Amino acid sequence: MYNFYYDESEHSRIINLSTITGETYYDNFLVAIVGWKSDKEAEIKQKYLAFEEKYAERKKKGELKSDTFKSNQFKCGFASFNKQNIELLDELLEIIDNNIYIYFCIESKLEFIILQLFKDYHNNFFVDMDAIKYSIVKTVLTYHPDCVLQNIYSLPEVFVESLILFFKERIELNKRNPVLKASENEALSNILMVLQDVKPPQTLSWDYHIPFVGFDYYLKSKKINDYTLTIDKEGKEGEQSKTLLAAIEVGLMNCGELNSKNHFGLRIADMLAGIVGKLMKSLFHSLHNDSNNSVVSKTLLDKTWFKLNEKQLCLYKRLYHILLEINNDWYKIYAGNYSDDLICLLALLDYMNHFKSADEIQKDFDMHPEYCNACMCSRLEEHFNRIHNKLPVEPVVPETDEYFRDNKGAKIYFDVNKQPELVINEGHTKYLVLSVGFDKDCNPLATIASEPENKCFRLPEQLSEWAMTVIGMAKLGQNLFPSEVVFSRIKGRYYVDIL
Structure with missing residues (x-):
């Protein structure tokens, strides 16, 4: 049995013009869920309550929550922390050990809006709408054009016109620095080629x-089937919140609500969500120029971000361990296509984690903003390239020591020699092909509709090029399967026709 606890940060979910143009608005909505095995609850509770008692003077309305750290205290990341905040955060993060399971979800509020506006636009073989939507969100968040933001709400019928006008102006402005802005101009030009009217x-x-x-x-x-999920109570007493109802509608079991005053687990989730949110928010503001500044230039973190003592560096290392090492999983951090602030944060943590000591940071100190920026840009480029890949990425969950099942329910053997070969007789043989792929040794495979269960077969090596071609098309958004396929063997050679 596992117990999980949910809280969130930057949770202004009333999306309108006043919220997204407000001074305190931040685009990302963050959720943190923490949990542990039930038999560990008493031990973790004892540690956390002792921690809270030590810092009782910082409680507000009887609770020690993430608002004990103010946003301006993250101005230059942990380098801005004073001794008291360093000690508090260090002791908090020390409690988060391998007994604790952590899940984060980060969503861009503007991306949510753009997805609604462009819901009828889909990927095809010629146009990658995922990349275009990403570029629209990134550009609007970077430059914050008032006319575009206002038209989303007040005049959605002319929203695209204002977007096109803004992009054209931006392209001309970017021409002042073609080396720095070449990729951005290419993305904006691609957007202009496909933008048409959108429906409100x-x-x-x-x-x-x-x-x-x-x-x-x-x-x-994680193969966790027996659990409870407790959500920090919001809204009127006696009424189920929209958050709780959503959890139930998704199919999660044993869900309930409590006030965070009544359970330490909710306060741990609040702390993690708040700290990560404030650090991401500070990174965003530090990496973006004034939107009214017409000068096209590179934006780097200030050197102050890297003026760290040992304890401040330790905070980065602890947070790195929590986000990227403890009970790691493909779905541990769940985010949308536009997740630049998250990617920059993870890149920053990775960059800081590679230093063995604060003294090591002092070497070549003036170059750290450039080096860190290169690390972030590399991660962002990798992410954008992944957006172009339309093939779903799913974790391999072994069913036995010998095989796992693909998403069609067919057995995929770890030893390819145990994978049956597809029978292709001399002449023509027709099958209903559900999917095509390769194993880890690059042998072509096809999952065929069968009874009582679908089966995966090895294809002849001669069909490797064909398999690579159809996978390449799927990667670009043109999935040809399921389809009836005629496999032919004529004079020892193999041919394929998709009907």
């Missing part, structure tokens, strides 16, 4: 389900 959205109401969809994947990946 039916609703911009927030979707509460997404964090729980990711958490459901996380539980299944």
Whole structure:
């Protein structure tokens, strides 16, 4: 049995013009869920309550929560922390050990809006709408054009016109620094080629389900079936919140609500969500120029970010361990296509983690903003390249020591010699092919509709090029399967026709 606890940060989910143009607005909505085996609850509770008691003077309304850290205290990351905040955060992060399971969900509020506006635009063989939507969100968040933001709400019928006008102006401005802005101009030019009128959205109401969809994947990946999920209570007493209802609708079991005053687990989740959110927010503001600044230039972190003592560096290392090492899983951090702030944070943690000591940072100190920026840009480029890949990425969950099942239910053997070969007789043989792929040794495979269960077969090596071609098309968004396929063997050579 496992106990999980949910809280969130930056949770202004009323999406309208006043919220997204407000001074305190931050685009990302964060969810943190922490949990542990039930038999560990008493031990973790004892540690955490002792920690809270030590810092009782920092409680607000009887609770020690993430708002004990103010946003301006993250101005230059942990380098801005004073001795008291360093000690508090260090002791908090020390409690998070291998007994604790952690899940994060990060969503861009603007991406949610753009997805609603462009819901009728889909990927095809010629146009990658995922990449285009990503580029629209990134550009609007980077430059914050008031006319575009206002038209989303007040005049959605001319939203695309204002977007096109802004992109054209931006392309001309970027020409002042073609080396730095070549990739951005290419992306904006691609957007201009495909943008047409969009239909006004039916609703911009927030979707509460997404964090729980990711958490459901996380539980299944971890093979956790027996659990409870407690959500920090919001709204009127006696009424189920939209958050709780969303968790139930996703299919999560044993869900309930409590006030965070009544359970330490909710306060741990609040702390993690708040700290990560404030650090991401500070990174965002530090890496973006004033939107009214017409000068096209590179934006780097200030050197102050790297003026760290040993304890401040240790905070980065602890957070790295929590986010990227403890009970790691493919679904541990669940995010949308636009997740640049998250990617920059993870790159920063990775960059800081490779230093063995604060003294080592002093070597070549002036170059750290450039080096760290290169690390972030590399991660962002990798992410953007992954967006182009339309093939789903799913974890391999072994059913036995010999095989796992693909998403069609067919057995995939770890030893390819145990994988049956597809029978292709002289002449023509027709099968209903559900999917095509390769094993780890690059042998072509095809999953065939069969009874009582679908089966995966090895294909002749001669069909490797064909398999690579159809996979390449699927990667670009043109999935040809399931389809009836005629496999032919004529004079020892193999041919394929997709009907």
